[in-house]
Amino acid sequence: MKWTRRDALKGLGGIPILGAVWWAGASNAVSKNKERSAILEQLNIQPSLPSAVKTIDGAAVKVGIIGFGIRGEQLCRALGFATKEWLEDMRLAAEEDPNHSRLKDFLNQDKLNVQLTAVCDIYDVRAKRVIDSFSDETTKVVRFRNYKEMIRSGKVDAVIIATPDHWHAPMAIDALNNGIHAYVEKPMTHTIEETYLLRDAARKSKAVLMVGHQHRQTLSFQTAQDIVEKGVLGHVSLVQTNTNRNDDNGAWNYYLEEEATPQTIDWDQFLGTAPKIPFNKNHFFRWRKWWAYGSGLSGDLLTHDYDRLNCVLEMGIPNSITASGGIYTHRDGRNVPDVLQVNMEFPNFSTGSSQKAGKEKGMTFVYSATLGNGFSRPTILMGHDGTMELGNRLTIWPDGRSTKYADMLEAERMNPGIPMYQYNPGASVPDAVSSATSQYFADKGLMWTYINGARVDSTFLHLREWLSNTRNGGKVSCGIDEGFDEAITAHMTGLSYKLGRRIDWDPELQQIVPIEGINFDEVLLGSLQQET
Amino acid sequence: MNQTKKRWQLKHSMVLLRLFIGWHFLYEGVIKLYNPDWTSFGYLATAQGPFESFFLFMAKEPFIGWADTLNWMALMFVGITLILGFYEKIGALVGVLLLALYYFSHPAFPWLQQLNVEGSYWFINKNLIELAACLVLYQYPTGQFFGIKYLLNKKEQPKTETV
Numbered sequence: 146m147k148w149t150r151r152d153a154l155k156g157l158g159g160i161p162i163l164g165a166v167w168w169a170g171a172s173n174a175v176s177k178n179k180e181r182s183a184i185l186e187q188l189n190i191q192p193s194l195p196s197a198v199k200t201i202d203g204a205a206v207k208v209g210i211i212g213f214g215i216r217g218e219q220l221c222r223a224l225g226f227a228t229k230e231w232l233e234d235m236r237l238a239a240e241e242d243p244n245h246s247r248l249k250d251f252l253n254q255d256k257l258n259v260q261l262t263a264v265c266d267i268y269d270v271r272a273k274r275v276i277d278s279f280s281d282e283t284t285k286v287v288r289f290r291n292y293k294e295m296i297r298s299g300k301v302d303a304v305i306i307a308t309p310d311h312w313h314a315p316m317a318i319d320a321l322n323n324g325i326h327a328y329v330e331k332p333m334t335h336t337i338e339e340t341y342l343l344r345d346a347a348r349k350s351k352a353v354l355m356v357g358h359q360h361r362q363t364l365s366f367q368t369a370q371d372i373v374e375k376g377v378l379g380h381v382s383l384v385q386t387n388t389n390r391n392d393d394n395g396a397w398n399y400y401l402e403e404e405a406t407p408q409t410i411d412w413d414q415f416l417g418t419a420p421k422i423p424f425n426k427n428h429f430f431r432w433r434k435w436w437a438y439g440s441g442l443s444g445d446l447l448t449h450d451y452d453r454l455n456c457v458l459e460m461g462i463p464n465s466i467t468a469s470g471g472i473y474t475h476r477d478g479r480n481v482p483d484v485l486q487v488n489m490e491f492p493n494f495s496t497g498s499s500q501k502a503g504k505e506k507g508m509t510f511v512y513s514a515t516l517g518n519g520f521s522r523p524t525i526l527m528g529h530d531g532t533m534e535l536g537n538r539l540t541i542w543p544d545g546r547s548t549k550y551a552d553m554l555e556a557e558r559m560n561p562g563i564p565m566y567q568y569n570p571g572a573s574v575p576d577a578v579s580s581a582t583s584q585y586f587a588d589k590g591l592m593w594t595y596i597n598g599a600r601v602d603s604t605f606l607h608l609r610e611w612l613s614n615t616r617n618g619g620k621v622s623c624g625i626d627e628g629f630d631e632a633i634t635a636h637m638t639g640l641s642y643k644l645g646r647r648i649d650w651d652p653e654l655q656q657i658v659p660i661e662g663i664n665f666d667e668v669l670l671g672s673l674q675q676e677t
Numbered sequence: 678m679n680q681t682k683k684r685w686q687l688k689h690s691m692v693l694l695r696l697f698i699g700w701h702f703l704y705e706g707v708i709k710l711y712n713p714d715w716t717s718f719g720y721l722a723t724a725q726g727p728f729e730s731f732f733l734f735m736a737k738e739p740f741i742g743w744a745d746t747l748n749w750m751a752l753m754f755v756g757i758t759l760i761l762g763f764y765e766k767i768g769a770l771v772g773v774l775l776l777a778l779y780y781f782s783h784p785a786f787p788w789l790q791q792l793n794v795e796g797s798y799w800f801i802n803k804n805l806i807e808l809a810a811c812l813v814l815y816q817y818p819t820g821q822f823f824g825i826k827y828l829l830n831k832k833e834q835p836k837t838e839t840v
Contacts, residue, residue: 156828170707
C-alpha cells in the first residue's frame with residue numbers, strides 16, 4: 146500500500162490545524178496570565194482570611210437582652226435564638242420559594258456557647274415573646290422590668306443593648322461599672338457628654354464593651370485596608386458614601402402593634418430623660434424619627450458608612466463637619482431630616498502619595514443620603530492612582546492620569562475603563578484585569594460573605610468576637626475608641642445640621658470647639674426650627 | 678451527475694462545519710487548561726431556569742473542582758476528535774451534551790433575564806444552534822473524507838475498490 150501526498154493531506158490535515166489552535170490558545174492564555182501576574186505582583190494585595198477567634202470554653206456565657214425590638218430580635222438570631230413565630234414564617238417562606246434560604250442559613254450557623262438567661266423589655270408583648278421562645282427545660286428566661294435589676298441580678302455575664310439611642314449610654318455605663326460585658330448598638334451614645342462618660346467607664350472597667358458595627362467583620366474591608374496601606378490607590382482625596390432608601394421601613398415608619406397600650410408599655414421608662422409627653426404609640430415604635438430618642442440619618446445610617454471607612458482608613462474624627470438637608474420626603478411629623486448631605490474635612494490625612502513630596506495632603510469624606518430614592522450609589526474611594534468601589538466585593542480601576550501606573554497605562558497593559566483588581570470573598574481567587582463577564586457577575590452582587598463556602602451573617606461574627614473576648618481577652622474590633630470616633634462624628638453632624646454652621650474638632654484638647662452661648666447637648670436633643 | 682456534484686459539495690461543507698466546530702471547542706478548552714485560575718463558578722452560580730438548583734449544586738465544593746476539570750477535558754475531547762476526524766461521532770455527542778448543559782444553565786427563555794449576551798434571542802440562541810450542528814455531525818461523519826478515518830479506511834481496503 147502506497148501513501149501519496151494527497152493521502153497524507155486528507156488523512157492528517159487535521160493535525161496542523163489542531164497544533165495551530167492549541168498553540169494560539171496556549172500562548173494567549175499564558176501571556177494573559179503573565180500580564181495578570183505582573184499587575185498582581187505590582188499591587189501586592191493580600192486578600193484577608195477570616196480571623197481566628199478563640200472558642201468560648203467552659204460554662205456558657207449568660208447573656209441578657211435589653212430591648213427586643215426589630216434589632217434586638219436580629220441580634221438574638223445571630224446569637225442562635227430565633228422566635229417560634231420567625232421560624233414558622235421562614236419555614237413557610239422557604240416552602241413557597243425554594244431559594245429563600247434564611248431559615249437554612251440560620252440553622253447552619255455555628256452554635257455559640259451562650260445561654261440567653263434574661264430579657265429586659267418595657268413592652269409586655271415582646272418580653273413574653275422572648276420567654277416563650279427561648280426558655281427550655283433547664284433554663285427559664287427571666288424578665289426584668291428595669292435594666293439595673295438585670296445587671297445586678299447575677300443572672301447575666303453580659304448584656305446586649307438594643308434600645309432607642311437615648312438609653313444606650315446609661316445602660317452601657319451601668320453594665321461596665323458593675324463588671325458586666327456590654328454590646329451596644331450604634332450610635333454608641335445620644336449626647337456628647339455621655340460619650341465621654343462612657344469612654345471613662347469603659348477604660349476603668351474590666352468588662353468588654355463592643356459597639357455594634359458588625360461590618361467590621363466583613364472580609365473585604367480588611368482587604369481594603371491592605372490595599373490602601375500599600376498605596377494602590379495613591380493619595381485618596383475624596384471618599385463618597387451614600388444611603389438610598391425609598392420605602393416606609395427604610396424611613397423608620399415601622400408597624401404599630403395593636404397590643405401596644407399604656408397598660409402593656411412602661412411609658413415613663415421609655416421616655417427616660419426625654420421630654421415628658423403623653424403615651425404615643427408612634428413615638429414608641431418609630432422613635433428613630435425624633436431627636437429626643439434617636440438621631441435620624443446622622444446617628445442611624447451615617448455611622449455605618451463613617452465606621453466602615455474608619456475601619457479601612459483609620460482617619461479618626463474629622464477636623465470639621467458641615468451638613469445640610471431637610472425633611473423633604475416624609476413630612477409626617479418627624480423632626481429628623483430625611484435628606485442629608487455631610488462634608489467631613491480631614492486636612493492632615495493622607496493615604497500616601499506617588500507624586501513629589503508635599504503636593505498631596507488632605508481628604509474630604511462625603512456622606513449623601515435620601516430616604517426618597519432607592520438608586521444604589523456605590524461607596525467610592527478616589528485616589529490619584531486609582532479608584533476603589535468598596536462593598537462586599539472590591540473593584541479597583543487605575544486612573545488614566547496615574548503617576549504610579551503611568552508606564553503600564555502607556556504600554557496598554559492597564560486601561561482606565563477596565564478594573565485592574567477585583568476581590569470577591571465568594572470566589573476562590575482574586576481577579577486581575579477582569580473580563581466583561583466576570584465584571585458582570587461581580588456587579589450582580591452574587592457574592593455573599595463566605596467562610597469556608599458557607600454564607601455567614603456578619604452580626605454573628607461580631608457577637609462571637611465580643612463573647613470570645615469576654616472569656617479569652619484581647620482587643621475587640623469595635624471597642625470604645627472606635628465607638629468614640631463614631632459617636633463624636635455623628636454628634637458633630639447633628640449639630641452642624643441643626644445650627645446650620647461648621648462644627649470644628651480640636652484634636653489636641655479632644656473636644657468639639659465650643660461656640661459661645663450654645664450648649665451643644667441641648668441643641669442635639671432639641672427639635673429646633675427644623676420641626677414641621 | 679448533478680446528484681454526485683451536490684453530494685460532493687455537501688461533503689466538503691460538512692468537513693468545514695466539523696473543523697470549525699472542533700476549532701471552537703478546542704480553543705475554549707485550551708484557554709481554560711492554560712489558565713490556572715479559571716473556574717466555572719460564576720457561570721454556574723448565576724444559572725437560571727428550570728435546572729437552576731442543579732447548577733447551583735454543581736457550583737459548590739467539592740463538585741466545582743470536578744465540574745471545572747470535566748468541562749475543559751470534554752471541550753478538548755470534542756475539539757480534538759472533530760478536528761482529527763477520529764471518533765468524531767462520540768465527539769459530536771459529547772458536544773451535544775456540553776452545549777445542552779450550557780443552554781439549560783442560561784436558557785434563552787423570554788421570561789428570564791438574559792445575562793451577558795451579545796445578541797437578541799428568543800428561545801433559540803447560538804448554543805442551541807451549535808448543538809443542532811453537532812447532531813448533524815453525528816449523523817453525517819466525514820472523517821473518511823478528511824481525517825484519520827480516511828487513512829484507516831485506506832489501509833483496510835484494496836486501492837481498486839475506493840471510490
